[in-house]
Amino acid sequence: MLKNPVVLLDLVDRLANLMRAEFRRVGSEEGLQPVHIQALLFLAQVNRFSNTPQALAEYLDTTKGTVSQSLLLLDRRGLIERYQDEIDRRVVRLRLSALGEAFLDESNPSGLWQTATREVSANRVRYSVSVLRTILYEMQNQNGGPPFGTCNTCVYCQRKSQRIHHCAWFGERLSGPETRKICREQVPKSGYLTAGE
Amino acid sequence: MLKNPVVLLDLVDRLANLMRAEFRRVGSEEGLQPVHIQALLFLAQVNRFSNTPQALAEYLDTTKGTVSQSLLLLDRRGLIERYQDEIDRRVVRLRLSALGEAFLDESNPSGLWQTATREVSANRVRYSVSVLRTILYEMQNQNGGPPFGTCNTCVYCQRKSQRIHHCAWFGERLSGPETRKICREQVPKSGYLTAGE
DNA sequence: CCGAAATAATAGCGAGTCAAAACTAATTTG
DNA sequence: CAAATTAGTTTTGACTCGCTATTATTTCGG
Numbered sequence: 303m304l305k306n307p308v309v310l311l312d313l314v315d316r317l318a319n320l321m322r323a324e325f326r327r328v329g330s331e332e333g334l335q336p337v338h339i340q341a342l343l344f345l346a347q348v349n350r351f352s353n354t355p356q357a358l359a360e361y362l363d364t365t366k367g368t369v370s371q372s373l374l375l376l377d378r379r380g381l382i383e384r385y386q387d388e389i390d391r392r393v394v395r396l397r398l399s400a401l402g403e404a405f406l407d408e409s410n411p412s413g414l415w416q417t418a419t420r421e422v423s424a425n426r427v428r429y430s431v432s433v434l435r436t437i438l439y440e441m442q443n444q445n446g447g448p449p450f451g452t453c454n455t456c457v458y459c460q461r462k463s464q465r466i467h468h469c470a471w472f473g474e475r476l477s478g479p480e481t482r483k484i485c486r487e488q489v490p491k492s493g494y495l496t497a498g499e
Numbered sequence: 500m501l502k503n504p505v506v507l508l509d510l511v512d513r514l515a516n517l518m519r520a521e522f523r524r525v526g527s528e529e530g531l532q533p534v535h536i537q538a539l540l541f542l543a544q545v546n547r548f549s550n551t552p553q554a555l556a557e558y559l560d561t562t563k564g565t566v567s568q569s570l571l572l573l574d575r576r577g578l579i580e581r582y583q584d585e586i587d588r589r590v591v592r593l594r595l596s597a598l599g600e601a602f603l604d605e606s607n608p609s610g611l612w613q614t615a616t617r618e619v620s621a622n623r624v625r626y627s628v629s630v631l632r633t634i635l636y637e638m639q640n641q642n643g644g645p646p647f648g649t650c651n652t653c654v655y656c657q658r659k660s661q662r663i664h665h666c667a668w669f670g671e672r673l674s675g676p677e678t679r680k681i682c683r684e685q686v687p688k689s690g691y692l693t694a695g696e
Numbered sequence: 697c698c699g700a701a702a703t704a705a706t707a708g709c710g711a712g713t714c715a716a717a718a719c720t721a722a723t724t725t726g
Numbered sequence: 727c728a729a730a731t732t733a734g735t736t737t738t739g740a741c742t743c744g745c746t747a748t749t750a751t752t753t754c755g756g
Contacts (some may be wrong), residue, residue, distance in 0.1 A: 307616040308623045309649075311518070312544070313631040315537065316558070316647070318515030321508070322636055323560035326715090335741070340512065347509070356704065361513070363589075364519035368743050370706055375741095392704045392751045403540075412508055416540050419504040420638035422630055427503045432511040438670040440615035441517055450513070484509075487693055523744090553733065565714050567735055572712095589722045589733045677714070 314434075316355055321415060328411045332379065337362070339411050341372055345398050345419060351451065352395045352471055352486035360447050360486065381405060439490060451488035453481040458489065509633075518612060525608045529576065534559070534569055536608050542573065542579060542595050543603055546650065548669055549683035550593045557644050578602060636687060648685035650678040655686065 325336035344361055345353060373396070376382045381402035387393040394485040398406070410416075419427060435451070442449045453459045456473040459481060467476040471487050522533035541558055542550060556566040556647070570593070578599035584590040595603070611628045616624060639646045650656045655668040656678060664673040668684050 306621060306628055307611060307613055308597045310616070310624055310628050310631070312540075313628060313635060314511055314514050315518065317511050317631060317635055319558075319660065320635070320642070320644075321512065330715095337742075343509075352536045354704080355706095361516075363516045364742095365744060366705065367707085367745075371742075374706090390704085390752070394705065412505060414638055414641065415508045415634075416504055417641065418634045419507070421637050422633055424503065426626075426630050427507055429623075430627045431503055431507050431510060433627040434514060435508070436619055438510060438514055438517070439603045440549055440618050441514070441611055444614065445517070447517075476530075493604070551733080552735095561713095562715055563734065564716075564736080568713075571735090587723070587733085591734065614714075 321412075324414050325411055328409045331405055331409075332405065334375075334379075337372055338376055341369075341376060342381065342398065342402060342406055345396055345402070347484050347486045349480055350482070351469075352450075354393055355396070356393075357486045358396070361450055363447070373444050376402075407411065423425035435490070448486050449488060449490065450486060452484050453488065455490055456485065456488045457491050458487070518609075522608055525606045528606075529602065530682050531572075531576075532569075535573055538566075538569055538573060539578060539595065539599055539603055540608065541576050542593055542599070544681050546677055546680035546682045547646075548666075549681070551590055552593070554683045555592075555593070558647055560644070573599075632687070645683050646685060646687065647683060648687055649681050650685065652687055653682065653685045654688050655684070 325339040329335060329339050335454075340362060341358060344358055347381050348357070348450045355366060355369050355373060359366050362369065373382065373384070377384060379401075380399055383397050383399050385397075387395055394438050439449050453467070453469065453476060456469075456471075458469050459476065460468045460470055462475075465478055467478070467481050468474070469476050521580045522536040526532060526536050537559060538555060541555055545554070552563060552566050552570060555570075556563050559566065570579065570581070574581060576598075577596055580594050580596050581591050584592055595606070636646050650664070650666065650673060653666075653668075655666050656673065657665045659665050659669055659672075660677055664678050665671070666673055680693075
């Protein structure tokens with residue numbers, strides 16, 4: 303009756319619903335909705351090529367218009383800053399403000415998750431990451447959306463020296479910490495999907 | 500910068516957002532929102548002790564009032580049926596109507612997920628189920644809510660013979676298929692959390 | 697080099713979710 | 727048998743979300 307893949311979907315849905323409720327609790331003091339917390343977490347993790355409203359819309363699987371309204375509120379609260387792109391003046395770039403970073407530090411929206419995950423070994427977490435990443439990749443393949451992975455598992459990321467990396471897609475240098483942020487254009491290296499890391 | 504547990508949370512959130520968008524597509528013909536699809540899927544999976552509005556509210560991590568409205572809509576569309584409990588006349592029992600079952604069969608809301616999961620071996624799926632179940636259990640421990648597992652992994656489920664099981668919590672007989680449905684009062688047997696199945 | 701198509705983002709609108717609190721009805725407790 | 731508890735509904739108001747323009751900028755074709 304209940305096949306294992308369905309059970310897995312059920313667990314993913316339930317965990318997401320739980321985190322959604324947790325985000326609601328965390329945001330309620332500041333009058334923020336769960337979607338606003340998700341947006342702030344996205345901005346905290348994303349690299350400098352993907353910090354646009356469009357990317358956020360793809361990440362959240364929602365529309366540009368909806369995202370625009372969420373950003374409006376975050377801007378009014380002073381939690382984010384918007385600035386124009388130097389080259390293409392249509393695109394708006396986003397970053398967390400100092401206030402936004404402080405808010406994430408204090409409220410720690412993923413605290414409940416982190417506490418719960420402490421009971422699971424690092425190996426088991428890594429293994430599950432690999433499985434879920436494969437599923438996400440497959441779903442995005444059918445769906446057209448970008449997978450949003452980190453640079454250090456991307457085919458375009460080349461290591462030049464100890465500290466210097468280079469992105470062959472955007473043609474720019476990357477620092478070490480930057481290769482651990484998530485990117486809209488990421489294409490996973492083979493070996494990061496079917497096998498564990 | 501990005502620890503693995505955080506990456507896992509990110510994946511869970513993103514997969515859930517994707518499924519949410521998928522549920523929206525699936526439900527749009529019938530004018531159903533994602534939450535309504537989730538409710539229908541819940542009713543398709545739940546055992547006869549847990550098919551109440553209250554249980555659904557706990558499952559979705561939302562409030563009774565919100566669930567009440569969702570059920571109102573599903574009832575109006577003829578997708579579910581409500582009936583009073585024999586013993587406690589305050590409680591309302593829910594079941595899918597024939598129309599509701601037909602809708603799930605035709606639209607198959609988890610089709611995208613199932614297709615994507617075909618690329619992952621059964622072993623890896625089972626392993627991930629075990630990991631996510633542990634995390635869910637830990638989060639519920641802190642949160643107070645019930646974990647909602649299947650009877651066949653529950654301490655109260657006793658096997659009487661080949662085909663007959665017995666629930667020591669509700670004190671009733673269970674058929675074989677029933678032990679594979681999810682229950683509100685489930686308490687996982689040791690061994691189903693820390694180890695794989 | 698100029699007009700048309702494409703792209704990024706915003707604005708306005710209306711339907712509908714959602715939480716909170718008040719309320720009803722049935723059950724349990726003391 | 728009254729008080730407290732529990733399951734569920736109703737009401738209200740805030741806010742999300744998808745949809746459809748609209749604006750601004752860039753790219754493409756001739």
